[in-house]
Amino acid sequence: MRWRPSSTTQVEDRRGDGGLGGGLGGMRMGGLGGGGIPLPVGGGLGGIVLVIIVIVVMNLVGGGAGTTTGSLQGAPGGAIASLAPGDDQGQFINAVTVDVQTFWGDEFAAAGKSYPQTVLVLFTGSTQSGCGVASSRTGPFYCPSDQKVYLDGAFFDELHTRFGAPGDFAEAYVIAHEFGHHVQDVLGTMDQVAQKQQAGQDPGGANGLSVRLELQADCFAGVWASSIWASPDQANVESITDADVKEALGAAQSVGDDRIQQQATGTINKESWTHGSAEQRATWFNTGFKNGTIDGCDTFSGATL
Ligand SMILES: [Zn+2]
Numbered sequence: 001m002r003w004r005p006s007s008t009t010q011v012e013d014r015r016g017d018g019g020l021g022g023g024l025g026g027m028r029m030g031g032l033g034g035g036g037i038p039l040p041v042g043g044g045l046g047g048i049v050l051v052i053i054v055i056v057v058m059n060l061v062g063g064g065a066g067t068t069t070g071s072l073q074g075a076p077g078g079a080i081a082s083l084a085p086g087d088d089q090g091q092f093i094n095a096v097t098v099d100v101q102t103f104w105g106d107e108f109a110a111a112g113k114s115y116p117q118t119v120l121v122l123f124t125g126s127t128q129s130g131c132g133v134a135s136s137r138t139g140p141f142y143c144p145s146d147q148k149v150y151l152d153g154a155f156f157d158e159l160h161t162r163f164g165a166p167g168d169f170a171e172a173y174v175i176a177h178e179f180g181h182h183v184q185d186v187l188g189t190m191d192q193v194a195q196k197q198q199a200g201q202d203p204g205g206a207n208g209l210s211v212r213l214e215l216q217a218d219c220f221a222g223v224w225a226s227s228i229w230a231s232p233d234q235a236n237v238e239s240i241t242d243a244d245v246k247e248a249l250g251a252a253q254s255v256g257d258d259r260i261q262q263q264a265t266g267t268i269n270k271e272s273w274t275h276g277s278a279e280q281r282a283t284w285f286n287t288g289f290k291n292g293t294i295d296g297c298d299t300f301s302g303a304t305l
Helices: 088-110 155-161 168-187 189-198 209-230 242-254 257-265 278-291
Strands: 011-013 120-123 126-129 132-135 141-143 148-152 237-239
Touching: 011 088, 088 120, 088 168, 088 209, 088 237, 120 126, 126 148, 132 148, 141 168, 148 168, 155 168, 168 189, 168 209, 168 242, 189 209, 209 237, 209 242, 209 278, 242 278
Parallel strands: 011 120, 120 148
Antiparallel strands: 126 132, 141 148
């Protein structure tokens, strides 16, 4: 993969701002990966009314909690720095972000639509998002409430060591997947899914709406990769090779629900899938890569995926 730094900044660099320890005092919310919605203990089953604001957060991987509860208590104290990253990792993430969003901006414009550019919040440790506190345990995610992508730079080490998916284009795939959720948000797909879920029209599990949404984000990442392949030297990501595509496919597989479940518990339970299997994720990335069109990423119509 060849890339060059961008003069545009689309990364909100919050690394080194000390996380939330100072800003929020003792109000640690436990992050988003703490394992779901806490229920009150005791009091029997009757008469408990729970008012829970559930915010859907589109993570790269399942396993952690996809939801957080409660309302947020404002932004952390102090201004949030938004600087152009000067280090290699920051510049790389910024270059990919700019490239991905330039691509979608052009695609939308060609279809007579507008694509609102957003930012990737790069942090270390923890930071505030419109969907709750982002922590390194959360993994990369897109927050529909503030329309930003959140990424702890340390996740890429984890991608290498824990998920066994090294390489710069593996990292680029992760970023492109998250911006795929922004595309879905802009297109209204995310709202449609949320409405169906609220109406009880989601079968859940392996054929559920969450898996379909996630696989479409993988497909969109493939569509973006296809654009680099077809027209090299056009933007910040200048060119990719077969080896890069393999890296992305390997990364897509490495965060498949079956892989993660097998690693974590030794068993596979399709009923609790949220992102799709290793094979499905690689297949849909490849579908996007081969077709190169957003229309080729219809993960919602088929009975099976
Ligand atoms: Zn996702």
